[in-house]
Amino acid sequence: MATINFGGVLEDVVTREEFPMEKAREVLKNETIAIIGYGVQGPGQALNLKDNGFNVIVGQRKNSKTWDKAVADGWVPGQTLFEIEEAAQKGTILQFLLSDAGQIALWPTLKQYLTPGKALYFSHGFGITYKEQTGIIPPADVDVILVAPKGSGTSLRRLFLAGQGLNSSFAVFQDATGRARERVIALGIGVGSGYLFETDFKKEVYSDLTGERGTLMGAIQGIFAAQYETLRKNGHSPSEAFNETVEELTQSLMPLVAENGMDWMYANCSTTAQRGALDWWKKFKEATQPVFEELYASVAAGKEAERSIASNSQADYREKLNEELKELRESEMWQAGSAVRKLRPNN
Numbered sequence: 001m002a003t004i005n006f007g008g009v010l011e012d013v014v015t016r017e018e019f020p021m022e023k024a025r026e027v028l029k030n031e032t033i034a035i036i037g038y039g040v041q042g043p044g045q046a047l048n049l050k051d052n053g054f055n056v057i058v059g060q061r062k063n064s065k066t067w068d069k070a071v072a073d074g075w076v077p078g079q080t081l082f083e084i085e086e087a088a089q090k091g092t093i094l095q096f097l098l099s100d101a102g103q104i105a106l107w108p109t110l111k112q113y114l115t116p117g118k119a120l121y122f123s124h125g126f127g128i129t130y131k132e133q134t135g136i137i138p139p140a141d142v143d144v145i146l147v148a149p150k151g152s153g154t155s156l157r158r159l160f161l162a163g164q165g166l167n168s169s170f171a172v173f174q175d176a177t178g179r180a181r182e183r184v185i186a187l188g189i190g191v192g193s194g195y196l197f198e199t200d201f202k203k204e205v206y207s208d209l210t211g212e213r214g215t216l217m218g219a220i221q222g223i224f225a226a227q228y229e230t231l232r233k234n235g236h237s238p239s240e241a242f243n244e245t246v247e248e249l250t251q252s253l254m255p256l257v258a259e260n261g262m263d264w265m266y267a268n269c270s271t272t273a274q275r276g277a278l279d280w281w282k283k284f285k286e287a288t289q290p291v292f293e294e295l296y297a298s299v300a301a302g303k304e305a306e307r308s309i310a311s312n313s314q315a316d317y318r319e320k321l322n323e324e325l326k327e328l329r330e331s332e333m334w335q336a337g338s339a340v341r342k343l344r345p346n347n
């Protein structure tokens with residue numbers, strides 16, 4: 001473990017330098033890693049592990065779109081692609097990468113294949129933390145571990161192909177074999193993590209649900225919509241409103257934040273912009289802080305889990321989600337965005 005100073009707080013992290021890929025391959029050389037579920041994380045993790053030289057198989061329902069996707073990605077039926085039950089039986093490490101609601105439905109089947117010494121792997125603390133709601137209670141004689149990439153499975157794969165990596169958290173919930181820790185770190189390196197930081201299942205799910213409902217996805221759309229509407233109500237064109245709300249942020253300013261922090265981005269804007277941003281950010285913080293407190297309380301009370309399970313367990317959950325995504329896509333702001341993207345010189 002390398003001890004790193006994160007803003008004055010010392011934390012131990014695992015880097016690829018101290019836990020190289022050869023070591024990960026050595027730790028997992030006798031394992032068959034079965035990827036159960038081929039949605040977003042499934043493909044990213046499965047393909048990265050395979051390309052890094054691990055023994056990987058995929059478990060999917062035959063005659064499903066995801067089975068066809070797995071075939072298109074190079075998984076071979078009968079060799080590296082199997083029905084879920086067969087993959088679960090063959091695997092020594094079962095990576096449970098169905099949707100969090102889907103995991104509840106499959107659990108009674110999957111647990112039959114968790115024979116002593118196997119490892120049950122999650123990419124979210126959801127199933128274990130909210131066990132009263134999910135019913136996921138693993139047997140005592142298997143390792144229960146977690147690697148949660150901090151980003152989309154799509155980005156995990158893209159960054160791997162670009163020779164980079166996405167940071168992940170890792171956790172051990174249950175160490176039945178005495179090997180849980182080395183197994184989970186090796187898997188974290190194998191799936192293409194940049195570095196790994198330690199957490200526990202509860203902290204992972206509380207922070208993850210807060211982040212995606214907050215600044216990463218929910219809050220950002222909310223604040224975009226509020227500013228766009230204000231500009232439009234005051235007579236600004238869609239083009240002007242979209243550029244001042246989204247396009248400049250994603251194309252010009254966020255890359256500077258990613259490169260060297262917020263003060264660096266501010267420093268590369270005018271003194272006029274700096275004065276205004278420095279005055280206004282605290283007002284936005286004060287206005288939104290109560291919403292974040294409400295959000296965290298809802299996560300901690302299990303209400304977000306309840307809502308997610310209830311809506312994503314419906315037979316027509318995918319159609320309903322698609323309708324809501326369509327509504328976003330067809331809103332004036334994102335239609336303006338589509339036109340703006342087409343005008344980018346590289347398009």
Ligand SMILES: NC(=O)c1ccc[n+]([C@@H]2O[C@H](COP(=O)([O-])OP(=O)(O)OC[C@H]3O[C@@H](n4cnc5c(N)ncnc54)[C@H](O)[C@@H]3O)[C@@H](O)[C@H]2O)c1
Nearest residue numbers: 037038039040041042066097098099102123124151152153
């Ligand atoms: N999406 C991400 O990039 C991401 C990032 C970090 C962690 N995670 C976690 O990884 C795990 C997998 O997430 P994902 O986004 O790849 O999953 P997903 O929602 O894309 O679903 C994965 C698979 O589950 C199947 N599925 C969905 N609902 C089902 C149901 N009700 N019954 C049976 N099957 C169902 C889908 O057909 C798909 O093949 C989850 O625990 C998630 O929280 C996801």
Ligand SMILES: CC(C)(O)[C@@H](O)C(=O)O
Nearest residue numbers: 150151152153208212216
């Ligand atoms: C990619 C995210 C938002 O980080 C993940 O947490 C998810 O649930 O998809």
Ligand SMILES: [Mg+2]
Nearest residue numbers: 124208209212
């Ligand atoms: Mg999440």
Ligand SMILES: [Mg+2]
Nearest residue numbers: 150151208212
């Ligand atoms: Mg996340």
